[in-house]
Amino acid sequence: MRKVAVVGVxxxxxxxxxxxxxxxxxxxxxxxxxxxSNLKPGDVQALFVGNVLGDFSEGQGMVQAFxxxxxxxxxxxxxxxxxxxxxxxxxxxxxxxxxxxxYYDIVLAGGTERAATMGTPLATRTFAMFSxxxxxxxxxxxxxxxxxxxxxLYARKYxxxxxxxxxxxxxxxxxxxxxxxxxxxxxxxxxxxxDDVLSSFMVSTPIQLHDCCxxxxxxxxxxxxxxxxxxxLTDRPVYIVGAGQASSGPLSSQQDYLPRFRAxxxxxxxxxxxxxxxxxxxxxxxxxxxxxxxxxxxxxxxGFFDFGTSGQAWQKGQADIGxxxxxxxxxxxxxxxxxxxxxxxxxxxxxxxxxxxxxEPERQVDGARIGMTDTLxxxxxxxxxxxxxRGW
Amino acid sequence: MRKVAVVGVxxxxxxxxxxxxxxxxxxxxxxxxxxxSNLKPGDVQALFVGNVLGDFSEGQGMVQAFxxxxxxxxxxxxxxxxxxxxxxxxxxxxxxxxxxxxYYDIVLAGGTERAATMGTPLATRTFAMFSxxxxxxxxxxxxxxxxxxxxxLYARKYxxxxxxxxxxxxxxxxxxxxxxxxxxxxxxxxxxxxDDVLSSFMVSTPIQLHDCCxxxxxxxxxxxxxxxxxxxLTDRPVYIVGAGQASSGPLSSQQDYLPRFRAxxxxxxxxxxxxxxxxxxxxxxxxxxxxxxxxxxxxxxxGFFDFGTSGQAWQKGQADIGxxxxxxxxxxxxxxxxxxxxxxxxxxxxxxxxxxxxxEPERQVDGARIGMTDTLxxxxxxxxxxxxxRGW
Numbered sequence: 178m179r180k181v182a183v184v185g186v187x188x189x190x191x192x193x194x195x196x197x198x199x200x201x202x203x204x205x206x207x208x209x210x211x212x213x214s215n216l217k218p219g220d221v222q223a224l225f226v227g228n229v230l231g232d233f234s235e236g237q238g239m240v241q242a243f244x245x246x247x248x249x250x251x252x253x254x255x256x257x258x259x260x261x262x263x264x265x266x267x268x269x270x271x272x273x274x275x276x277x278x279x280y281y282d283i284v285l286a287g288g289t290e291r292a293a294t295m296g297t298p299l300a301t302r303t304f305a306m307f308s309x310x311x312x313x314x315x316x317x318x319x320x321x322x323x324x325x326x327x328x329x330l331y332a333r334k335y336x337x338x339x340x341x342x343x344x345x346x347x348x349x350x351x352x353x354x355x356x357x358x359x360x361x362x363x364x365x366x367x368x369x370x371x372d373d374v375l376s377s378f379m380v381s382t383p384i385q386l387h388d389c390c391x392x393x394x395x396x397x398x399x400x401x402x403x404x405x406x407x408x409x410l411t412d413r414p415v416y417i418v419g420a421g422q423a424s425s426g427p428l429s430s431q432q433d434y435l436p437r438f439r440a441x442x443x444x445x446x447x448x449x450x451x452x453x454x455x456x457x458x459x460x461x462x463x464x465x466x467x468x469x470x471x472x473x474x475x476x477x478x479x480g481f482f483d484f485g486t487s488g489q490a491w492q493k494g495q496a497d498i499g500x501x502x503x504x505x506x507x508x509x510x511x512x513x514x515x516x517x518x519x520x521x522x523x524x525x526x527x528x529x530x531x532x533x534x535x536x537e538p539e540r541q542v543d544g545a546r547i548g549m550t551d552t553l554x555x556x557x558x559x560x561x562x563x564x565x566x567r568g569w
Numbered sequence: 570m571r572k573v574a575v576v577g578v579x580x581x582x583x584x585x586x587x588x589x590x591x592x593x594x595x596x597x598x599x600x601x602x603x604x605x606s607n608l609k610p611g612d613v614q615a616l617f618v619g620n621v622l623g624d625f626s627e628g629q630g631m632v633q634a635f636x637x638x639x640x641x642x643x644x645x646x647x648x649x650x651x652x653x654x655x656x657x658x659x660x661x662x663x664x665x666x667x668x669x670x671x672y673y674d675i676v677l678a679g680g681t682e683r684a685a686t687m688g689t690p691l692a693t694r695t696f697a698m699f700s701x702x703x704x705x706x707x708x709x710x711x712x713x714x715x716x717x718x719x720x721x722l723y724a725r726k727y728x729x730x731x732x733x734x735x736x737x738x739x740x741x742x743x744x745x746x747x748x749x750x751x752x753x754x755x756x757x758x759x760x761x762x763x764d765d766v767l768s769s770f771m772v773s774t775p776i777q778l779h780d781c782c783x784x785x786x787x788x789x790x791x792x793x794x795x796x797x798x799x800x801x802l803t804d805r806p807v808y809i810v811g812a813g814q815a816s817s818g819p820l821s822s823q824q825d826y827l828p829r830f831r832a833x834x835x836x837x838x839x840x841x842x843x844x845x846x847x848x849x850x851x852x853x854x855x856x857x858x859x860x861x862x863x864x865x866x867x868x869x870x871x872g873f874f875d876f877g878t879s880g881q882a883w884q885k886g887q888a889d890i891g892x893x894x895x896x897x898x899x900x901x902x903x904x905x906x907x908x909x910x911x912x913x914x915x916x917x918x919x920x921x922x923x924x925x926x927x928x929e930p931e932r933q934v935d936g937a938r939i940g941m942t943d944t945l946x947x948x949x950x951x952x953x954x955x956x957x958x959r960g961w
Contacts, residue, residue: 178671198703224816232624232695237702239653242950246818252835254814255951256659257651261631267648271663278670279570303624310629311590422646424616426638443644558634559647 178277182407182414182568184400185214187287188526191364191395191514194294199231199396200243203289206398206522207248210285214400215410218248221400222281224255225272227264227288227518233303234291250285259518261307262465263422263554264288265397266521266561270420272401273563282403287522289396292515293364300392304517307555309427321389323428323556324468325381327436331470332383334436335485343383345488346469347374350387350511352497353466357508359539364393364514388469393514397522399529412569415529419454419564421447428556436470438557441478445551448562449480454547456480459502459564461531461542463524464551466509472496475551476504479562503542506531524550525563532567570669574799574806574960576792577606579679580918583756583787583906586686591623591788592635595681598790598914599640602677606792607802610640613792614673616647617664619656619680619910625695626683642677651910653699654859655814655946656680657789658913658953662812664793665955674795679914681788684907685756692784696909699947701819713781715820715948716860717773719828723862724775726828727877735775737880738861739766742779742903744889745858749900751931756785756906780861785906789914791921804961807921811846811956813839820948828862830949833870837943840954841872846939848872851894851956853923853934855916856943858901864888867943868896871954895934898923916942917955924959 187209189202197205203226211218224245231237241255258268265288272286292300301321305314308323318326332342351371357363369387377386407414421444425431431439449455456479464479466472476487481502482495490496496504507513507527510520528548530536550563579601581594589597595618603610616637623629633647650660657680664678684692693713697706700715710718724734743763749755761779769778799806813836817823823831841847848871856871858864868879873894874887882888888896899905899919902912920940922928942955 229630232698235702236698236706238621238696238699239651239947239950241652242816242947243701243818245816246822252815252817252832254836255652255816256663259631259649259651260633260647270646271648271667274670274672275663275666278666278672280666280670304630306624306628307630309635310627314628423644424634424637424647425644426635430638440644444646555631555634558631 179279180404181273181276181401181417182404183529184402184407184410184414185210186399186526186529188362188397188523189395190362191393191516195394198235199228199237199240199289199291200247202396203244203398204247206287206396207285210398210400216283218250220283221250221253221285223253223284224250225268225284225286227258227268227521228290229259229261229264229518230290230292230295230303234295260559261554262517262520263552263559263561264518266550266552266563267422269399269521269525269563270422270561273417273420276401276403282406284401285398286401287396287398288519290516290518291394292392292517293394297392312427312429321381321384324470325384327474328383328470330436339383342488343375345492346388347371348491349466349469349472350374352491353505353509353511356506356540357512359537360508360513363508363512364391365512384468390467390510390515393516395514395516395519397519397526399522399525413533414568415532416566416568417563418566419448419452421445421562424559425557436474437478438560440557440560444560445479445562448564452564454564458547459549460545461503461506461528461548462551463505463507463527465553466505466511467515479551498540498542506540506542521550521552521561524552528565532565571671572796572808573665573668573793574796574808575921576794576799576802576806577602578791578918578921580754580789580915581787582754583785583908587786590627591620591629591632591681591683592639594788595636595790596639598679598788599677602790602792608675610642612675613642613645613677615645615676616642617660617676617678619650619660619913620682621651621653621656621910622682622684622687622695626687652951653946654909654912655944655951655953656910658942658944658955659814661791661913661917661955662814662953665809665812668793668795674798676793677790678793679788679790680911682908682910683786684784684909685786689784704819704821713773713776716862717776719866720775720862722828731775734880735767737884738780739763740883741858741861741864742766744883745897745901745903748898748932749904751929752900752905755900755904756783757904776860782859782902782907785908787906787908788911789918791914791917805925806960807924808958808960809955810958811840811844813837813954816951817949828866830870830952832949832952836952837871837954840956844956846956850939851941852937853895853898853920853940854943855897855899855919857945858897858903859907871943890932890934898932898934913942913944913953916944920957924957
């Protein structure tokens with residue numbers, strides 16, 4: 178297999194409802210990525226794009242075909258990936274594999290979504306379709322409720338009083354908001370304290386408003402190139418050195434394993450094994466904090482902290498810039514925002530720019546060499562992990 | 570790249586509305602394919618599945634994750650492909666490339682859909698979202714109208730009086746119905762004459778009821794294996810020797826090229842070049858006859874007949890079993906049915922069984938060695954072609 182590098186990235190501002198279509202949002206991010214790669218649209222050989230709710234948000238199916246035409250990459254093969262929030266990461270993983278294997282030399286991957294445009298009630302209702310349609314959402318389990326149940330399970334399994342867990346979860350949100358304030362492309366720029374989180378309105382006990390990420394509009398795009406092409410296009414290649422993906426069915430089928438997700442552990446192991454790396458090698462991780470409890474579960478599933486201890490780690494700054502590793506220096510889904518089908522692309526955008534040392538000084542992780550993404554779709558139905566390494 | 574073989578196939582009956590979920594339909598087809606391959610579900614390393622309207626037909630997103638759990642292929646990576654009618658072919662093409670490149674040895678690919686369950690009005694309305702959401706369907710152009718416009722363009726471009734074109738189109742439908750009567754898994758079993766077609770009700774001038782395929786429920790599944798594994802699993806491997814895929818934007822951007830589709834010609838060339846074959850080598854083709862005019866356009870775009878002459882070819886039996894090549898011996902979308910996200914899988918199912926010589930005698934193409942599929946998504950937004958060859 179050939180080495181594969183990221184040679185250019187682009188991201189729109191993640192935002193509340195705006196006027197651009199999903200095609201136009203992706204085109205904006207894609208043209209930034211193409212320009213940064215010193216390429217032209219006609220150089221792109223294939224498109225891999227995540228998009229989940231386009232049918233509902235703007236009545237546009239098969240968005241990938243219209244993107245190719247819109248950006249001037251005519252008649253190339255174009256795939257749309259739909260694995261809920263993990264969609265763009267699935268797109269990136271397949272793009273990576275097909276460049277590594279020699280099918281393509283230059284590909285465009287990422288995602289686009291207008292989840293904010295839909296409004297929270299419709300987005301919540303439609304997005305609930307990404308849990309099981311027979312045994313989960315007909316019982317009223319939208320995603321805030323899924324993660325509320327997991328929070329209760331987490332508290333019970335690890336013997337943490339719920340009030341203490343709520344303080345730990347609040348620490349996650351406060352850190353994410355703090356980082357996101359310095360990210361000009363983040364959706365929410367707020368200064369939030371532990372007290373603000375704990376006094377925000379209750380969404381689904383014990384999850385409060387500031388434990389939840391917003392629905393966002395936005396797009397992110399990444400150009401991947403074979404090593405040979407990358408060396409001619411950039412002197413700052415960031416290599417994809419590992420990738421994993423795994424699936425699972427309804428939460429009920431995972432039973433006592435919860436609140437851990439076996440799919441995450443399978444996916445992360447694939448990525449670590451491919452990269453020949455261990456959790457202790459990761460300097461920075463953009464992980465899937467759709468709810469603050471999801472951050473605690475993810476950080477443990479990825480091997481960064483012992484099971485049941487990551488809340489304390491956040492409280493002690495071990496998941497912060499300057500700590501054991503920096504988690505979500507972008508602001509994460511919590512502050513940067515969550516345009517569902519684009520989220521994994523936004524994670525890779527952040528990791529690449531961090532490894533290049535080009536983000537705002539207030540949130541730059543100095544000397545970071547290895548970064549990882551973690552994207553969770555639905556209630557764990559699809560989980561993807563990608564490991565990136567500075568190539569110079 | 571390694572050689573890749575189909576070692577097992579399965580298909581549900583394509584049908585009108587029924588009670589099984591999309592997950593259950595795919596599981597039925599998948600278990601047939603797995604059993605025929607002498608494998609167990611745990612041997613499957615990845616899933617690639619087409620599904621387009623699952624969000625609307627039964628409120629189930631991310632169907633691929635729930636399929637893995639349902640069939641007992643736990644935690645494998647699972648992708649959903651959504652390129653309108655071309656979805657299962659996209660899934661099969663990616664599955665093929667990732668086995669060829671050595672990432673996987675055994676994969677499951679195909680598609681599932683409950684389009685009939687939705688009822689024709691809702692299916693037509695939602696499926697129109699797979700044309701351009703700004704300039705096409707808001708103008709009232711659902712797919713019957715798209716192909717009606719293409720029929721008018723075809724008649725004018727090639728100087729064929731509309732009444733003569735209607736007779737040619739009728740010949741396509743009559744042939745498809747005739748083949749489908751002998752396919753026990755076909756949706757529509759009807760004996761239809763030229764007069765029946767020409768006296769059926771007008772849907773969108775000049776397209777009449779019997780020029781249109783039905784919306785169907787159904788699923789199809791295919792097991793792909795590396796050559797080494799295939800040789801141990803079966804003595805009748807059918808190799809995928811070529812695959813192509815291309816995209817295009819709104820019809821308006823294709824202008825004077827219409828009624829030809831440049832995406833089809835790009836995709837077919839990729840498949841022919843990869844296989845080292847020419848149109849004259851193809852013994853049998855399952856092509857995308859969503860409307861009878863689509864068959865004429867496809868057969869010319871694939872290089873089987875000169876532009877503007879394929880209607881006459883159908884009338885003379887040159888596209889029939891025993892003719893120049895056999896087109897749609899399954900009954901095609903017209904009679905076999907059109908479960909949108911599964912259709913490309915159904916095409917491969919048919920080709921494989923034809924090459925093995927195991928379909929009903931009334932529609933068996935004797936001595937067929939090389940078959941091809943053609944699947945068109947939306948109004949040409951995505952087109953895929955796959956070429957298969959008997960391996961013994």
